[in-house]
Amino acid sequence: MNKAELLQEISVKAGLKAKEAEALLEAFIATTEETLAKGDKVSITGFGTFAVTERAARKGRNPQTGQTIDIPASKTPRFTAGKSFKDAVK
Numbered sequence: 001m002n003k004a005e006l007l008q009e010i011s012v013k014a015g016l017k018a019k020e021a022e023a024l025l026e027a028f029i030a031t032t033e034e035t036l037a038k039g040d041k042v043s044i045t046g047f048g049t050f051a052v053t054e055r056a057a058r059k060g061r062n063p064q065t066g067q068t069i070d071i072p073a074s075k076t077p078r079f080t081a082g083k084s085f086k087d088a089v090k
Contacts, residue, residue: 036077046084053078 001009003025011021032050035042041051057073081089 044082046082048079048081048085050077050079052076 007021011018036052043049052075055074058071060069060071
């Protein structure tokens with residue numbers, strides 16, 4: 001399912017116009033991004049949790065040259081599914 005199909009489903013299930021569904025989805029994405037950027041997490045009971053995890057600095061290998069390179073530490077977003085969501089997917 002792509003974004004357009006998702007918006008169509010949201011508008012049908014929530015009884016919203018297409019523009020309202022798009023505004024709702026964009027607001028959710030923006031709020032989640034802002035919250036994670038501050039270092040907080042977003043928990044939706046039954047659905048899951050969005051959080052930021054830290055990856056430690058490590059050594060890697062350039063696949064073209066085989067040369068060892070340093071990979072710096074980084075932060076990455078992570079989603080952990082909640083129990084209800086996991087059960088619905090089974």
